[in-house]
Amino acid sequence: NAGVTQTPKFQVLKTGQSMTLQCAQDMNHNSMYWYRQDPGMGLRLIYYSASEGTTDKGEVPNGYNVSRLNKREFSLRLESAAPSQTSVYFCASSLRTGVNYGYTFGSGTRLTVV
């Protein structure tokens, strides 16, 4: 009963390096999301995928790219990491988009860019 699995759990990057955060869900959910959480800022939506084959920008998409690899997997890529991208990243999924569906969140990836 894994739910939403994120890898890695921790990562330190140097400015300018690239990396991909992985997310997989085993609940047969259609919709997947990437959020970041910063102290005092709450969660902010980066990108989401309403269904396999579609992606849309959220509130703070600059500096990120996403890939909905298949129904289970949704990855987040930082092409050239910046210190402002130091944050905790959460992946989430829901049965589908819409107001009547709750989200299941992963345990997060703690990223530090130095």
Next chain:
Amino acid sequence: DAKTTQPPSMDCAEGRAANLPCNHSTISGNEYVYWYRQIHSQGPQYIIHGLKNNETNEMASLIITEDRKSSTLIQPHATLRDTAVYYCIVRSGSEKLVFGKGTKLTVNP
């Protein structure tokens, strides 16, 4: 999405009911009330949601006033593991969940 107001912190004795209030006086007719919680260093956890009627599931009960301007999350028998930040969120059609500062609930032994 409508804005919500929650007390910054609350305390509860272990085994007693934890009643967490939320004010959402500007809620509109098609907006749902959601509750999530976040235990330290973990991802947010969905608890319950509702539109007009009171709701109950295995985790908690949600009481929504008749005018829908406020709601209360009830955890009937709080345990130490329920210590967390509880977020009340009002959603319309947006995919963006707006998490405010929430209520830090401390369950004391």
